[in-house]
Amino acid sequence: MKALLVGECRDGRLAGEVAELFGFAAVSGAEASLVLVGNPDGVPAFGGRLYFADAREYGEYNPDVHKRLVMQAVERECPDVVVFLQSSYGWDLAPRLAAAMNVAQVSGVTGIDDGGYAVDSCNGKMRRTVKPLTSSAVLTLQPGAFPAPAEQGVPELIRLDADRSSGIEFLGSSQPETGADLSRASAIVSAGRGVGSEKHVDLVRGLAEALGGEVGASRPVIDAGWLERSRQVGSSGQTVSPALYVACGISGSIQHLAGMKGAGYILAVNTDRDAPIGDVADVFVVADLVQFLPALTARLRVGQ
Amino acid sequence: MNILVCVKQVPDMAGRFSPNAAGTWYDEAALVFRMNERDENAVEEAVRFKEQLGGTPEVTVLSIGPGRVVETIRKALAMGCDRGVHIDDPLASERDPWQIASMIAGHARGCRYDIIFTGMQSDDRGSAQVGVLTAEMLCVSCVTGVVGFGWQDGAATADRELEGGRRGMTRLKPPMLLTCQQGLNSPRYPTLPNIMKSRKKEISVLLPDEVGLGEPLSSVTGFRHHERQTAGLFLEGDVDDLAGRVATLLDAKRGIFRRGGAV
Ligand SMILES: Cc1cc2nc3c(=O)[nH]c(=O)nc-3n(C[C@H](O)[C@H](O)[C@H](O)COP(=O)(O)OP(=O)(O)OC[C@H]3O[C@@H](n4cnc5c(N)ncnc54)[C@H](O)[C@@H]3O)c2cc1C
Ligand SMILES: Nc1ncnc2c1ncn2[C@@H]1O[C@H](COP(=O)(O)O)[C@@H](O)[C@H]1O
Numbered sequence: 001m002k003a004l005l006v007g008e009c010r011d012g013r014l015a016g017e018v019a020e021l022f023g024f025a026a027v028s029g030a031e032a033s034l035v036l037v038g039n040p041d042g043v044p045a046f047g048g049r050l051y052f053a054d055a056r057e058y059g060e061y062n063p064d065v066h067k068r069l070v071m072q073a074v075e076r077e078c079p080d081v082v083v084f085l086q087s088s089y090g091w092d093l094a095p096r097l098a099a100a101m102n103v104a105q106v107s108g109v110t111g112i113d114d115g116g117y118a119v120d121s122c123n124g125k126m127r128r129t130v131k132p133l134t135s136s137a138v139l140t141l142q143p144g145a146f147p148a149p150a151e152q153g154v155p156e157l158i159r160l161d162a163d164r165s166s167g168i169e170f171l172g173s174s175q176p177e178t179g180a181d182l183s184r185a186s187a188i189v190s191a192g193r194g195v196g197s198e199k200h201v202d203l204v205r206g207l208a209e210a211l212g213g214e215v216g217a218s219r220p221v222i223d224a225g226w227l228e229r230s231r232q233v234g235s236s237g238q239t240v241s242p243a244l245y246v247a248c249g250i251s252g253s254i255q256h257l258a259g260m261k262g263a264g265y266i267l268a269v270n271t272d273r274d275a276p277i278g279d280v281a282d283v284f285v286v287a288d289l290v291q292f293l294p295a296l297t298a299r300l301r302v303g304q
Numbered sequence: 305m306n307i308l309v310c311v312k313q314v315p316d317m318a319g320r321f322s323p324n325a326a327g328t329w330y331d332e333a334a335l336v337f338r339m340n341e342r343d344e345n346a347v348e349e350a351v352r353f354k355e356q357l358g359g360t361p362e363v364t365v366l367s368i369g370p371g372r373v374v375e376t377i378r379k380a381l382a383m384g385c386d387r388g389v390h391i392d393d394p395l396a397s398e399r400d401p402w403q404i405a406s407m408i409a410g411h412a413r414g415c416r417y418d419i420i421f422t423g424m425q426s427d428d429r430g431s432a433q434v435g436v437l438t439a440e441m442l443c444v445s446c447v448t449g450v451v452g453f454g455w456q457d458g459a460a461t462a463d464r465e466l467e468g469g470r471r472g473m474t475r476l477k478p479p480m481l482l483t484c485q486q487g488l489n490s491p492r493y494p495t496l497p498n499i500m501k502s503r504k505k506e507i508s509v510l511l512p513d514e515v516g517l518g519e520p521l522s523s524v525t526g527f528r529h530h531e532r533q534t535a536g537l538f539l540e541g542d543v544d545d546l547a548g549r550v551a552t553l554l555d556a557k558r559g560i561f562r563r564g565g566a567v
Contacts, residue, residue, distance in 0.1 A: 010466070010467060010470075015467075061472060063446070086432075087467060088449055088464065088466045088467060088472075091424075091425075091432045091436075091448060091449070092436065092448040092449070092464075094433075095401075095432075095433045095436035095440065096436060096440055096446075098402075098433075098437070098521075099436075099437055099440035099441065100440070103521065104400070104402070104521035104522040105402075105431075105433055105521075105522075106522065107430070107431045107432055107433060108430065108431075113526075114525065114526060116525070120430070120530065121428060121429060121430065121527070122315070122317060122321055122330070122427070122428050123317045123427060123430075124530060125317070125321055125529070125530060126321050126323075126330065126527060126528065126529060126530055127526075127527075127528055127529070127530045127531075128328075128329075128524050128525070128526060128527040128528070129524065129525045129526040130522050130523070130524055131522060131523050131524075131525065132521065132522050133520060133521055133522055133523060134521050134522075137522075167444075167445035167476055167477070167480075168447065168474050168475075168476045169474060169475040169476065170472065170473070170474055171461070171473040171474060171475055172472075172473055173466065173470055173471060173472045173473065174463075174470060174471045174473065175469075175470060176468060176469025176470055177469065211554075219486060219487070220486070222487070223486050223487040223490075224490070225490075229469070232469070235467060235468075236465055236466075236467065236468070236469060237468075237469055238468075239468070243557075244554070244557070251317070265557065266536075267550065267554075272318060273538075273540075274320075274532075276530065278532055278536065278538075279530075280536075281536045282535075282536045282537065283536060283537045283550065283553060284536055284537070284538050284539065285539045285540075285546055285550060286538070286539065286540040287540075287543055287546055288543075291543045292543050292546060292547060295543050295544055295546075295547035296547040296550055296551060298547070299547050299548060299550075299551035300551055300554065
């Protein structure tokens with residue numbers, strides 16, 4: 001099998017997860033080549049063909065132009081699979097590639113099974129096997145699903161170049177809002193949608209105080225304006241690794257887990273015993289947080 | 305100015321899921337359905353845009369699915385869309401993203417929409433493909449994961465969400481398709497007068513073949529519960545008792561989690 005891996009560059013640097021693309025190639029026993037619109041100083045080490053275009057010329061992201069570039073590599077390689085990360089780059093470009101190749105796309109692949117690809121559904125509660133009916137396919141990989149192997153070697157460089165016209169004009173990018181720095185907290189207590197209302201965020205604050213930690217949140221809480229954006233934990237927020245992480249009313253979506261699964265000890269409080277946060281929790285308390293959080297906070301205060 | 309919003313009806317994710325007999329998707333019996341969350345953002349943005357332009361654009365809301373999805377179309381009409389299109393397809397949940405996109409594109413081809421809003425991804429399937437595929441089929445510009453939208457001098461600005469809280473800013477002209485992400489806006493609740501008004505709004509019904517249903521490119525098998533890793537401790541019971549046990553567990557690790565300081 002031949003796999004064409006599609007790397008990506010973020011803010012001038014090769015995205016770390018690109019190594020996971022090689023993890024997929026290793027697991028599926030595929031011969032891998034890589035296509036990258038990136039920084040010439042940040043090229044991964046591997047022993048295959050590298051189709052390269054400079055992001056300073058073609059932009060870090062432009063779907064029309066990048067599609068043309070990747071299609072050139074596809075035409076030269078004739079791969080069985082074209083593999084992206086399920087990232088802002090991948091979910092945008094992969095369907096365009098699939099449409100251009102007229103083949104199936106499978107999004108968020110977590111494993112290879114039964115002649116197809118395992119994919120999560122229903123917010124991580126369910127799983128299914130998706131089988132392409134076309135002879136080749138475009139995939140995007142769920143972050144963390146394919147451990148990165150140790151690659152080495154010097155790739156054979158093949159330069160790409162393409163027409164730069166596009167219906168989309170890029171005006172630049174902005175950096176994340178600054179504010180709370182959760183990266184140094186030893187304990188983080190996070191509020192999820194399960195807190196139900198803004199006033200219950202105080203219960204989360206109360207526990208954070210008793211633990212001497214910071215308050216974090218899942219995305220819906222931030223979007224509702226109950227806490228400032230800098231406290232969002234997850235793939236589009238901060239990545240944290242405190243000694244203790246308490247997830248209160250958080251279901252444990254892949255995007256949230258991406259930001260906190262490195263925590264030393266994870267306590268989850270949730271009314272739904274099937275919530276996917278159970279996958280990573282060291283302790284899973286099945287309880288209504290409105291009752292449980294004040295009770296725990298009171299106990300901890302007494303113990304001090 | 306003509307605007308289309310695509311909405312999908314999905315189950316409430318807090319429900320208990322179980323596979324259907326064929327193992328291709330969930331059994332609907334025990335589930336409660338609602339509008340896909342990001343599609344609410346799409347409807348809200350379309351309606352705000354209409355309001356910003358003084359109410360001139362016509363906003364059409366489209367949904368593909370069995371009879372139950374009419375309820376979701378009605379909700380979008382109550383939020384301010386002008387008319388509905390129901391592609392009546394009892395087999396919609398068995399269609400792959402390519403087929404769903406082929407139906408949306410088939411409908412849109414005859415209508416000359418200037419802007420199409422979709423959600424970035426659906427809560428149940430979560431393929432994040434339907435919007436982009438539709439744009440490719442229609443050969444219109446597309447920006448995904450939109451968390452900011454503006455309009456000036458006949459062009460739109462759309463901010464894309466990137467990793468780690470960064471945003472990419474773009475500008476583009478109609479015709480275009482934008483896939484909306486959470487945080488773009490706070491969707492409104494329909495008011496009672498608007499619910500009443502929406503009952504008089506027209507919903508046209510089309511069949512999959514009429515809008516050019518395509519062939520599937522992928523199939524689904526083995527729909528199943530996610531196998532849980534049960535390494536952790538599972539605690540259930542009386543709340544005070546639970547609080548005591550958890551406090552003891554945390555106390556045992558006291559040295560690791562510094563306690564007492566202010567937030
Ligand atoms: C591209 C992209 C990027 C994203 N980035 C992020 C990100 O950075 N961070 C992030 O968090 N999300 C992110 N998301 C959103 C993510 O997919 C989920 O929608 C989100 O994490 C869900 O938040 P939640 O767990 O708080 O809410 P829900 O999924 O709604 O879960 C609420 C939970 O609370 C429980 N609950 C309800 N009531 C109670 C109660 N009284 N007591 C206890 N438990 C209760 C429920 O059982 C449920 O498990 C992103 C999504 C996309 C598509
Ligand atoms: N059955 C459907 N009817 C109307 N719109 C849909 C349907 N399925 C998906 N969409 C749209 O496509 C978006 C992405 O869906 P998906 O590709 O399933 O993640 C959704 O947010 C909707 O806007």
